[in-house]
Amino acid sequence: MLNAYQETVFQFMLRDALLGLSIYLTLVTGMFSLANAGFLAIGAYISAVLWKYLGVPLEGALVIAPLACALIALPIGLPVLRLKDIYLAIATIGFGEVVRIMIINFDKIAQGVTGQPNLVITNGGAGISGIEKLAQTWQLILVLAVVAFLIYRLHRSRFGRAMAAIRQDERAAATMGINVVYVKVMIFVFSAALAGLAGVFDAFLARAIKPNDYGFTQAVNILAYAVLGGTSTLFGPIFGAFGLRVLPEALRFSQQFRGVLIGVLLLAVIIYLPGGLINPAAWNRLWVRLRGRRSGAVQGGG
Amino acid sequence: MLEIRDVTQRFGGLTALNRVSLNVPAGKVIGLIGPNGAGKTTLINAISGLAHPTEGQIYFGDRAIQRMPPHRITQLGISRTYQNIRLFGEMTVLENLIVAQHGLGRSSILGSVLTLPGFRAEQRLLQQRAGALLTQFELSDKASQRAGALPYGDQRRLEMARALATRPKLLLLDEPTAGMNPIETEALGTEILELRQKGLAVLVIEHDMALIHQVCDEIYVLNFGQIIAHGTPNQIKNNPLVIEAYLGEEG
Ligand SMILES: Nc1ncnc2c1ncn2[C@@H]1O[C@H](COP(=O)(O)OP(=O)(O)O)[C@@H](O)[C@H]1O
Ligand SMILES: [Mg+2]
Numbered sequence: 001m002l003n004a005y006q007e008t009v010f011q012f013m014l015r016d017a018l019l020g021l022s023i024y025l026t027l028v029t030g031m032f033s034l035a036n037a038g039f040l041a042i043g044a045y046i047s048a049v050l051w052k053y054l055g056v057p058l059e060g061a062l063v064i065a066p067l068a069c070a071l072i073a074l075p076i077g078l079p080v081l082r083l084k085d086i087y088l089a090i091a092t093i094g095f096g097e098v099v100r101i102m103i104i105n106f107d108k109i110a111q112g113v114t115g116q117p118n119l120v121i122t123n124g125g126a127g128i129s130g131i132e133k134l135a136q137t138w139q140l141i142l143v144l145a146v147v148a149f150l151i152y153r154l155h156r157s158r159f160g161r162a163m164a165a166i167r168q169d170e171r172a173a174a175t176m177g178i179n180v181v182y183v184k185v186m187i188f189v190f191s192a193a194l195a196g197l198a199g200v201f202d203a204f205l206a207r208a209i210k211p212n213d214y215g216f217t218q219a220v221n222i223l224a225y226a227v228l229g230g231t232s233t234l235f236g237p238i239f240g241a242f243g244l245r246v247l248p249e250a251l252r253f254s255q256q257f258r259g260v261l262i263g264v265l266l267l268a269v270i271i272y273l274p275g276g277l278i279n280p281a282a283w284n285r286l287w288v289r290l291r292g293r294r295s296g297a298v299q300g301g302g
Numbered sequence: 303m304l305e306i307r308d309v310t311q312r313f314g315g316l317t318a319l320n321r322v323s324l325n326v327p328a329g330k331v332i333g334l335i336g337p338n339g340a341g342k343t344t345l346i347n348a349i350s351g352l353a354h355p356t357e358g359q360i361y362f363g364d365r366a367i368q369r370m371p372p373h374r375i376t377q378l379g380i381s382r383t384y385q386n387i388r389l390f391g392e393m394t395v396l397e398n399l400i401v402a403q404h405g406l407g408r409s410s411i412l413g414s415v416l417t418l419p420g421f422r423a424e425q426r427l428l429q430q431r432a433g434a435l436l437t438q439f440e441l442s443d444k445a446s447q448r449a450g451a452l453p454y455g456d457q458r459r460l461e462m463a464r465a466l467a468t469r470p471k472l473l474l475l476d477e478p479t480a481g482m483n484p485i486e487t488e489a490l491g492t493e494i495l496e497l498r499q500k501g502l503a504v505l506v507i508e509h510d511m512a513l514i515h516q517v518c519d520e521i522y523v524l525n526f527g528q529i530i531a532h533g534t535p536n537q538i539k540n541n542p543l544v545i546e547a548y549l550g551e552e553g
Pocket of ligand 2: 342343344385
């Protein structure tokens with residue numbers, strides 16, 4: 001069916017879709033958080049280290065990594081989520097940088113603490129290699145399907161409505177009896193767990209991970225999934241993630257220009273379809289407008 | 303029921319409220335009037351927990367609420383509308399009324415995601431209550447319209463319906479008739495009196511003196527952050543301080 005190369009691309013599409021859903025959760029709650037890349041890194045490194053030194057398989061990491069990310073997100077979310085908009089974005093980028101730098105220097109700290117000068121765990125900037133490619137396509141599909149289903153259900157629940165209310169007017173939401181801080185922190189924690197989950201697959205797909213894979217560029221890439229697909233439905237960021245994984249592959253014929261082409265595409269979406277490509281209401285409006293124009297022309301001619 | 307004791311609110315150097323004391327007894331409609339910038343909205347913000355007062359106490363029943371977060375205050379039974387309408391504009395009319403019942407729900411995040419049986423029953427109850435409010439405020443035929451696209455008068459009424467959806471014992475109305483025509487204003491007055499009959503206490507900020515006289519049991523007058531007069535509508539009408547405060551605004 002798919003050759004090995006195509007299958008790998010497909011697997012990364014699925015991993016990216018998890019990241020898209022991770023940022024989707026925070027965005028639809030009105031939180032402009034770019035912390036996902038940092039939690040992706042934590043998830044990936046936990047998986048790689050546990051596998052390499054303790055032999056913990058992928059299934060184990062799928063439980064441990066998201067839980068660890070959730071536990072880390074909790075104390076970070078409480079103070080950081082007081083910030084809004086661009087300030088939150090900057091603070092969460094800062095978080096990602098702290099994670100990256102801590103991973104780079106982890107061994108030095110561990111060597112100091114344990115008194116073993118040759119201790120190697122994260123292996124600094126070079127990262128961890130030789131990880132077995134344990135992730136299976138069916139596992140990725142299953143995890144993505146379950147996560148998407150749970151988010152869909154969350155949406156239709158009282159918390160989903162509270163999330164939308166917080167996005168639209170936080171103060172009004174609070175005076176309608178919604179515990180804004182609780183909902184925000186919980187969603188931030190879920191989002192972090194989801195990024196950690198993606199990190200598990202990242203480690204067991206990429207086979208080699210290094211801190212610089214999880215820097216600012218990665219954080220912006222994840223945001224681009226939501227920008228391209230939009231956040232009107234949860235299919236938006238999934239579609240966006242698929243698109244931004246497939247496009248560079250499809251544009252291989254023009255190595256030099258593919259970055260530019262993708263940039264232009266994103267710009268066009270931001271300008272002409274600010275709700276992203278998966279936005280039923282916008283397409284509906286466009287359709288009505290086009291039809292209106294056509295029928296108007298007919299009337300003008302008659 | 304609501305007892306405000308010596309509440310002071312400072313914003314930097316500005317004293318927006320200066321030792322304000324005010325009572326809203328159960329089942330009464332209390333008017334709060336005063337020129338623009340007097341501090342009326344600031345007082346409602348303090349009661350609803352959006353801005354904690356610098357000094358003073360606010361009691362609701364026997365609980366001090368001046369340091370509580372807004373959602374807790376709403377859950378205790380105080381609800382409000384906004385002077386500059388703050389509906390959830392992207393939601394439908396019905397969704398606005400359902401989301402306002404959030405604090406009444408008991409299902410946990412997990413329970414509602416997994417759709418445990420309790421969650422379904424709760425959903426039905428929320429829908430029923432929202433439906434009753436739609437009827438009461440004559441919004442039934444607009445239930446599935448986007449709240450942000452409603453005409454002004456409808457938005458004002460939806461704000462009031464949404465405030466009632468939280469099942470308050472005390473309702474705070476911040477200039478509920480602003481932008482309404484005289485017919486809509488009078489209908490709203492009737493609505494307020496009906497709410498009082500059902501046992502609700504109301505604190506209403508209003509500029510329309512006809513409405514104030516129609517609905518209020520007592521009136522407080524706020525000027526430059528201080529209560530300058532308190533009494534029945536007739537007492538207030540003839541109070542020279544009040545006349546001066548309003549004339550001062552126009553002059
Ligand atoms: N958050 C705030 N920060 C600074 N000043 C404020 C704030 N809220 C209100 N004020 C000031 O407090 C005063 C009273 O405002 P307000 O309560 O809105 O008056 P009213 O509702 O009676 O017209 C005004 O001078 C206003 O500028
Ligand atoms: Mg005001």
